[in-house]
Amino acid sequence: MTVPQRLSFLTLGARDMAVLRAFYRALGWSERPGSDDDFTTYDLGGLVLALYPIGRLGAEAAPDESLPPPGWNGVTYGINVETPAGVDETFGVALTAGARPIARPVRRDWGGYSAYIADPEGNRWEIAWAPEA
Amino acid sequence: MTVPQRLSFLTLGARDMAVLRAFYRALGWSERPGSDDDFTTYDLGGLVLALYPIGRLGAEAAPDESLPPPGWNGVTYGINVETPAGVDETFGVALTAGARPIARPVRRDWGGYSAYIADPEGNRWEIAWAPEA
Numbered sequence: 001m002t003v004p005q006r007l008s009f010l011t012l013g014a015r016d017m018a019v020l021r022a023f024y025r026a027l028g029w030s031e032r033p034g035s036d037d038d039f040t041t042y043d044l045g046g047l048v049l050a051l052y053p054i055g056r057l058g059a060e061a062a063p064d065e066s067l068p069p070p071g072w073n074g075v076t077y078g079i080n081v082e083t084p085a086g087v088d089e090t091f092g093v094a095l096t097a098g099a100r101p102i103a104r105p106v107r108r109d110w111g112g113y114s115a116y117i118a119d120p121e122g123n124r125w126e127i128a129w130a131p132e133a
Numbered sequence: 134m135t136v137p138q139r140l141s142f143l144t145l146g147a148r149d150m151a152v153l154r155a156f157y158r159a160l161g162w163s164e165r166p167g168s169d170d171d172f173t174t175y176d177l178g179g180l181v182l183a184l185y186p187i188g189r190l191g192a193e194a195a196p197d198e199s200l201p202p203p204g205w206n207g208v209t210y211g212i213n214v215e216t217p218a219g220v221d222e223t224f225g226v227a228l229t230a231g232a233r234p235i236a237r238p239v240r241r242d243w244g245g246y247s248a249y250i251a252d253p254e255g256n257r258w259e260i261a262w263a264p265e266a
Contacts (some may be wrong), residue, residue, distance in 0.1 A: 001226050002161025007177040009211030009259070017145070028135025039243075042145050044140040046179030054207055058238060061249050062205035062259045069223065072195035073206040074187055077140030103193060110172075116194050124194045 007047050010077075012123055013054030015070070019120050020051050026097040036084040071122050078126040086111040090127045099125075140180050146187030152253050154166050159230040179190055189190040189237075204255050209210070217246040223260045224248040233257075 005075045014020045017037040024042065025031075032041040032048070039049040058067050081090055087105045095101055101114035102124065114128035147153045150170040157175065158164075165174040165181070173184040191200050214223055220238045227250045229233055234255065235249035247261035 001222060002248075003223055003227050003230070003260075004212055004214060005160075005162045005175060005177060008213035008261070009209075010143065010208045011211065011259075012139065013207040013209075024190065026177055028139075029138045036236060040190045040198055044138060047140060049140065050234060057207070058170060058205065060241075061209045061259065063236065065205050068201065068205060068207045072191065073190065073208060074146040074190070074197050074201045075206060075208060076141055076144045076146075076190060078144065079137055079139055080141035081137060089134060090136055094136050097136070103196065121237060126144075127136075128139075128141070 007048055009048050010049040011052050011057060011104070012102070012121075013057040013067075014051045015054055015121055017051055023098060023119050024051075027094060027099070028097070043052060055108050072118075072124060073122070075126045076116070076126050078114075080128050080130055084129045085128050087113050087115055087127050091117065094125075094127065142181050142183055143177070144185050144190060145254075146190040146200075147184045148187055148254055150184055150186060155230060156252050157184075160227065160232075161164045161230070162192050169189040200228075203255060205251075206255070209249070209257045209259050211261050213263055215262070220246050220260050220262050222246055224250065227258075227260070 021040050029042050032043060035041055042049040054067055081087055091105055099117035100116050105113055105115040112113055112128055112130040114126050117125050154173050162175050168174055175182040187200055214220055224238055232250035235251050238246055238248040240246055245261055245263040247259050250258050
């Protein structure tokens with residue numbers, strides 16, 4: 001037997017649920033029914049993104065550690081789009097919605113084209129076009 | 134236009150690629166072709182999990198910040214299984230494979246049953262059964 005190779009839930013510990021919900025709402029994202037300021041979920045196509053207060057998440061997931069500091073947490077979340085022009089467009093839409101620009105769209109060494117934005121708590125989303133996608 | 138509500142890539146910044154690859158191999162996970170110690174990927178059913186050296190990831194995704202400290206990073210990755218007994222079994226398999234136990238399987242307030250493990254760099258995986266899944 002092995003550990004199933006899958007991802008069902010991606011849960012982001014949130015410092016301010018209302019601010020994060022407003023940000024993802026501004027991106028145009030739809031919450032799943034039952035979402036509230038204690039637990040907010042989004043269908044991301046095959047898995048669920050969840051926002052959950054970081055103190056409560058830490059009580060479950062890291063009971064013997066202090067909470068991480070604000071800022072980048074060492075992880076990125078990639079949204080692939082169909083064309084390089086789609087990266088430019090999506091980056092612009094995200095900024096208009098209030099995303100913090102981290103890196104403007106550029107060609108990457110791996111052959112793609114991508115940009116980075118941050119949500120109000122520093123979670124990093126890469127908007128990418130990949131030649132093989 | 135909105136930002137597509139999807140997740141294509143989940144990239145974990147790695148401090149030691151070889152150690153992390155060995156850990157996920159021990160879980161029984163299959164790497165995608167072309168994986169190496171510079172960039173390792175896994176199909177997780179609809180999205181790709183990637184391991185990438187954290188310094189290089191930070192250069193792209195957080196060029197104006199220092200790297201995060203080791204330890205829990207405020208995020209959890211959930212693997213849903215079909216039954217409560219499956220949580221117990223999978224938790225045991227993960228520990229045998231070298232996972233660090235964070236929380237033994239317990240009933241959760243939200244109605245499910247779950248456990249937490251950590252990989253060698255502190256990334257938190259929840260093994261969960263959810264009554265609605």
